[in-house]
Structures are given as C-alpha cells and as structure tokens.
Amino acid sequence: MSRYITIISTTIESGSDSSLIALAVAGLQNISEWSIDLEDCDKVIRIVSAKDISNEFCKKLAFFGIKASVMEVFDDHYHLM
Structure with missing residues (x-):
C-alpha cells in the first residue's frame, strides 16, 4: 500500500x-495519522495517508475558515511529489 506524507501550513x-x-x-x-505543530511559525499540519489528499484536505480546511x-x-x- 502506498503512503503519502503531506505537510501543510495553516x-x-x-x-x-x-x-x-x-x-x-x-x-x-485514508488518513492514518495526523499532527499539528502550533509552535512552528507556519502552524504545520502533518498528515500520513494512503493517497495524496493534499488539495482535498486544504478545501476541507477552507470550508471551516x-x-x-x-x-x-x-x-x-x-x-518529493
């Protein structure tokens, strides 16, 4: 099974x-793990998933403002993809 690690600034x-x-x-x-680093200047979210969900996840976050x-x-x- 493929595994993708996505790093997102928020x-x-x-x-x-x-x-x-x-x-x-x-x-x-397809998300197996996720974490938030509030101490990072970019307020990074790290996601481990079975497929590339980066764009879809950003759209979900936008829905929540x-x-x-x-x-x-x-x-x-x-x-790097």
Whole structure:
C-alpha cells in the first residue's frame, strides 16, 4: 500500500482550532495519522495517508475558515511529489 506524507501550513491560531482540524480529518478517508505543530511559525499540519489528499484536505480546511497551503508531499519512499 502506498503512503503519502503531506505537510501543510495553516492559519490556525490556537489549540481550540484543533477540533476543526479533527472534523476535516474525519471527513476524509485514508488518513492514518495526523499532527499539528502550533509552535512552528507556519502552524504545520502533518498528515500520513494512503493517497495524496493534499488539495482535498486544504478545501476541507477552507470550508471551516482555515487558510492552508501545501508545503510538501512525499511518497512512501520519501520522494518529493
């Protein structure tokens, strides 16, 4: 099975926004792991998924009022996509 690691910068303001991220994650299949780094200046979300869901995830975040942009997507061999 393929595995993709997606790094997304966001406009998340606080930990309370994590509930919106959880809703976005719940709305998509194939996500096996995710994390948020609020200490990073880009408020990065890291997603591990079975397929490239980067654009779809950013659209979900936009629905919840969170601006996001894909920084990088790596495949299961850690090649930049």
